[in-house]
Amino acid sequence: MSDASVDPRFRRKPPRRPLRLSWSDERVRGIVYQVVVVALIGSVIYWLWSNTVHNLEVRRIATGFGFLQREAGLPIAEHLIPYDPTDTYLRALTVGVLNTLKVAVVGIVLATILGTIIGIARLSKNFLVSKIAAFYVEVIRDLPLLLQLLFWYTIMQGLPGPRQALNPVEGVFLSNRGLKLPWIIWEGAHTAALLACIAGIVLTWLYARQARAKQMADGQPRKIWPLAIALVIGLPILTWQAMGGPWDVDWPALRGFNFQGGTNMSPEFAALLIGLVTYTAGFIAEVVRAGILSVNSGQWEAAQALGLRHGSVLRLIVMPQALRVIIPPLTSNYLNLTKNSSLAVAIGYQDIVSIANTTLNQTGQAIEGIAIIMAVYLTISLSISLFMNWYNARIALVER
Amino acid sequence: MRPGPAGQGANGRDAVTATRRLNFLRLAGATAITAVLSLPALAQQPAAPSGTTIDAIRARGTLICGVNTGLAGFAQPDSQGVWRGFDADYCRAVAIALFNDASKVRFVPTTAQNRFTALQSGEVDMLSRNTTWTLSRDTSLGFDFTGINFYDGQGFMVKRSLGVNAARDLNGATICVQPGTTTEQNLTDWSRANNIRFQPVVIERLEEVVAAYVAGRCDAYTTDVSGLAATRSAQPRPADHVILPDVISKEPLGPLVRHGDQRFADLVRWVHFGLIGAEEFGITAANVEEATRTDARPEVQRMLGRNGDLGQMLGVDPAWMARIIRGLGNYGEIYARNLEPIGIPRGRNALWTTAGGLQYAPPFR
Numbered sequence A: 001m002s003d004a005s006v007d008p009r010f011r012r013k014p015p016r017r018p019l020r021l022s023w024s025d026e027r028v029r030g031i032v033y034q035v036v037v038v039a040l041i042g043s044v045i046y047w048l049w050s051n052t053v054h055n056l057e058v059r060r061i062a063t064g065f066g067f068l069q070r071e072a073g074l075p076i077a078e079h080l081i082p083y084d085p086t087d088t089y090l091r092a093l094t095v096g097v098l099n100t101l102k103v104a105v106v107g108i109v110l111a112t113i114l115g116t117i118i119g120i121a122r123l124s125k126n127f128l129v130s131k132i133a134a135f136y137v138e139v140i141r142d143l144p145l146l147l148q149l150l151f152w153y154t155i156m157q158g159l160p161g162p163r164q165a166l167n168p169v170e171g172v173f174l175s176n177r178g179l180k181l182p183w184i185i186w187e188g189a190h191t192a193a194l195l196a197c198i199a200g201i202v203l204t205w206l207y208a209r210q211a212r213a214k215q216m217a218d219g220q221p222r223k224i225w226p227l228a229i230a231l232v233i234g235l236p237i238l239t240w241q242a243m244g245g246p247w248d249v250d251w252p253a254l255r256g257f258n259f260q261g262g263t264n265m266s267p268e269f270a271a272l273l274i275g276l277v278t279y280t281a282g283f284i285a286e287v288v289r290a291g292i293l294s295v296n297s298g299q300w301e302a303a304q305a306l307g308l309r310h311g312s313v314l315r316l317i318v319m320p321q322a323l324r325v326i327i328p329p330l331t332s333n334y335l336n337l338t339k340n341s342s343l344a345v346a347i348g349y350q351d352i353v354s355i356a357n358t359t360l361n362q363t364g365q366a367i368e369g370i371a372i373i374m375a376v377y378l379t380i381s382l383s384i385s386l387f388m389n390w391y392n393a394r395i396a397l398v399e400r
Numbered sequence B: 001m002r003p004g005p006a007g008q009g010a011n012g013r014d015a016v017t018a019t020r021r022l023n024f025l026r027l028a029g030a031t032a033i034t035a036v037l038s039l040p041a042l043a044q045q046p047a048a049p050s051g052t053t054i055d056a057i058r059a060r061g062t063l064i065c066g067v068n069t070g071l072a073g074f075a076q077p078d079s080q081g082v083w084r085g086f087d088a089d090y091c092r093a094v095a096i097a098l099f100n101d102a103s104k105v106r107f108v109p110t111t112a113q114n115r116f117t118a119l120q121s122g123e124v125d126m127l128s129r130n131t132t133w134t135l136s137r138d139t140s141l142g143f144d145f146t147g148i149n150f151y152d153g154q155g156f157m158v159k160r161s162l163g164v165n166a167a168r169d170l171n172g173a174t175i176c177v178q179p180g181t182t183t184e185q186n187l188t189d190w191s192r193a194n195n196i197r198f199q200p201v202v203i204e205r206l207e208e209v210v211a212a213y214v215a216g217r218c219d220a221y222t223t224d225v226s227g228l229a230a231t232r233s234a235q236p237r238p239a240d241h242v243i244l245p246d247v248i249s250k251e252p253l254g255p256l257v258r259h260g261d262q263r264f265a266d267l268v269r270w271v272h273f274g275l276i277g278a279e280e281f282g283i284t285a286a287n288v289e290e291a292t293r294t295d296a297r298p299e300v301q302r303m304l305g306r307n308g309d310l311g312q313m314l315g316v317d318p319a320w321m322a323r324i325i326r327g328l329g330n331y332g333e334i335y336a337r338n339l340e341p342i343g344i345p346r347g348r349n350a351l352w353t354t355a356g357g358l359q360y361a362p363p364f365r
């Protein structure tokens, strides 16, 4: 769109009619209505607020966020950052937020993969495959999620105790205490290798962009993968080697009541993750199916007539169009998964709701506690929405 | 070209924004004025006056009593759906004082975690739900504890097959605990003081935390010893579980009400003392009728409402205590009926006057 194409008369300001102070002037009516509505809403909010404050006062219930700096004293089983019961409520709540994010992020990635596979399977020409996928979707979507979570948790608890733990491979133990895996003892060299890997990805991306620009200019395709492998895999390994190549493995071993060492995936996290992923995948499968079906079969035929290979048709013709249909409902499934993760309380995974509930129980400050929960979910949900909207805008068909 | 009012140039857009801003300013100004005007009117609104819990309960016709979600011996629905137990009987005693009718109670099951919000928000009138009296609950949470009807302490239960005999052997163990309890806080205090490391499993609902312990997710389950005994009695094979001898805290349990209504707090408090007092005087469900007529002890006469106006001071019928005892028995009878069958002995909850225990009632005067 360029301004040159606009009729110059449109650029002139429309003449402004003066406001008449009369009911018959629709603008006056509009203002009056708006003022009344805002005043009403404002009064209701004010009334609720003052009533609350008064009642808290009468009952001498503590208020304010001062409690955040007090010692929490509550035990937390899983934490991504160091945590001790002597830490503050603020830190305990932060641990809760991170636990929520952990299950949400891993859950969204896995649910997308599983959902896409099932969605495509449902379109398969193979009768058995498509019927199994359809059955999965129907069953999973019709059972309450809470029930499914409790089901998975019960299964986890049915595993043998630590002394009879399943030991399929050396160093791997599966018991009702969780899945124990060996883990390297993390050192500076590992952090450096990780950073090198990230740098490698960025450099590869830059190179690919340049290669594409050059291809546009001279029509010569350039191979990207040799450099990509060198940068993304070779560079980190060299870095790690250069720093001494430490490789000390922490093997889990049964000591006393439990396994010590290694890394652990708790039954609570596993049950929640499996429950959320399998449930949400059922919905995502339908979204993916609808997206693919929305692309007219003529597009396939036309693309094939142009001589494009199957993969290229999918990647260049079908997917960009299907994604336009897929992304918006996919976003709401991501939001659902995140919000559904609050069912964690039922099976003892300490997410933000669990920890905020305990905090408000111990401090008695229910309003502050609920406000914190709301703020956290709102922030996470808005971030997901914003990101998905940005992505949606990026992949939207650009009409030229 | 996209549809929409894109025909306007930059100037047109600026003008629109400017008008909008002006409108918004006007709107904001008007709102502010309206709000200021409505302030005094609203501020004079009488907020719920204090001291009316009893009136509200009477007007409603039922006492709403927060209890456990189901703990044998304390509060649990029987096969007919009737709540039975020590805590449930305390609710009934207050209902008899107010309505002369033990059935005028609505029992609301509360978890350890949501009980306080239920009481603060007025969803229940009182809690009778093995709740420990602590300083913060008595002050900043906004409650008044009305007495201690069960002196308890925190303990641990393990499976006999685990072969653990003392709490200090639990170093490195996984321990199941309910959130929102003094239990979880005591556990961390205890582990710190004794240098014991443990892995917590924190589950809100009682049945699920017990199920996790039974399934072997945890090596030990910790809560008030009374709760352990109740849970153990409900297991198919109670003898498979042992309650360790160590008691790591004091858990004085009792009913509680909201701050700001002394009359109701007084009533609940004296219902408890009345039950203790009756046992001290040997008044039981069986003999209360006769005692009311013939007992010559002045304090008994005052308590049973034949003399004086103690009932009136509390705002209830003079025969309140006589009726409670006729309906439910005295403290010892309530205890024996509910707690002894599940293997909780009287222990330190015996009367001070006759058995050197901790239960003791102030004078009825």
Ligand SMILES: N[C@@H](CCC(=O)N[C@@H](CS)C(=O)NCC(=O)O)C(=O)O
Pocket: B068, B069, B070, B071, B110, B111, B112, B130, B131, B132, B133, B178, B180, B181, B182, B183, B204, B205, B206, B223, B224, B226, B227, B228, B251, B253
């Ligand atoms: N006395 C402790 C613990 C009370 C408590 O809730 N105990 C548990 C375990 S015995 C319970 O009664 N749960 C019953 C339920 O959640 O319904 C406190 O007041 O914090």
